[in-house]
Amino acid sequence: MLGLKLPTDPRWVNIVEKNIEEILTDHAFCEQKATSTAISLIVSFPEYTNLVQAMVALVKEEISHFKMVHDIILKRGWVLGRDRKDDYVKQLLTFFPKGGSRTTQLVHRLLYAALIEARSCERFRLLSEELTDKELSEFYRKLMVSEANHYTMFLGFARQYGERNQVDKKWQNLLDFEGEIMKNLGKQETIHG
Numbered sequence: 245m246l247g248l249k250l251p252t253d254p255r256w257v258n259i260v261e262k263n264i265e266e267i268l269t270d271h272a273f274c275e276q277k278a279t280s281t282a283i284s285l286i287v288s289f290p291e292y293t294n295l296v297q298a299m300v301a302l303v304k305e306e307i308s309h310f311k312m313v314h315d316i317i318l319k320r321g322w323v324l325g326r327d328r329k330d331d332y333v334k335q336l337l338t339f340f341p342k343g344g345s346r347t348t349q350l351v352h353r354l355l356y357a358a359l360i361e362a363r364s365c366e367r368f369r370l371l372s373e374e375l376t377d378k379e380l381s382e383f384y385r386k387l388m389v390s391e392a393n394h395y396t397m398f399l400g401f402a403r404q405y406g407e408r409n410q411v412d413k414k415w416q417n418l419l420d421f422e423g424e425i426m427k428n429l430g431k432q433e434t435i436h437g
Contacts, residue, residue: 246362246395247415249423256367256431257374263433264377268317269325270434274364275310277330278394279303281357289350295401302394309387316383332436333360335425339418351406355418358398360436363422365391367435 260267282299290296317324336359340352365388372385403411429437 246366246392247419248362248366248426249419250426252367252370252426254370254374257370259431259433260371261375261377264380265317265320265322266325266433267435268313268320268322270328270437272310272313272317272324273327274330274435275306275313276327277333278361279306279310281353282306285350285353285357288353289346292350292405295405298397298401302397305390309390312383316380328434330434330436332363332425332429332434336360336418336422339421340414347405351402351411351414354398354402354405355411355415358395358402358415359418359422361391361395361398363426363436365395 279302282302286296286299286303314324336356340356343349344352368384368388368391372381372388375381375384399415402415406414431437
């Protein structure tokens with residue numbers, strides 16, 4: 245369903261289980277960045293009313309996910325750590341050339357967002373199935389559904405606002421590029437890395 249070209253090696257969960265505090269901190273900041281992305285799309289493209297309405301709802305959902313992760317961190321007696329660079333996103337954002345029409349810029353941002361959500365969904369599924377920590381396993385099962393909905397929403401908007409055949413071609417090329425990025429990741433206790 246997600247179209248990802250390279251699945252995450254299930255051994256990634258072993259790294260996560262040894263570093264639960266780190267993965268939760270990284271996850272919290274991923275939710276915060278997703279909130280910021282939705283706000284940025286509202287600010288940058290206010291004339292797309294349907295997109296603005298969807299992003300308002302997404303802001304509320306993503307910030308509630310941030311709170312849920314933060315609450316788990318606090319419940320376990322930890323504090324939110326510092327944000328760290330997301331090498332996955334940094335590399336991914338190099339794919340499309342800068343510039344172009346406003347519509348092209350919007351489509352590219354939507355495709356990036358769709359792919360980040362798809363990878364998060366895939367990782368959350370793996371965590372839900374493989375973590376021995378039952379509380380976190382159930383937590384990630386619930387979030388996996390949200391991420392899948394976000395992925396399809398962003399991809400749907402890209403197809404709505406761009407020319408469908410071009411968007412689908414760009415999507416496939418981006419998926420191929422992301423698969424290459426993933427060959428060198430999956431060795432850290434981060435959601436995408």
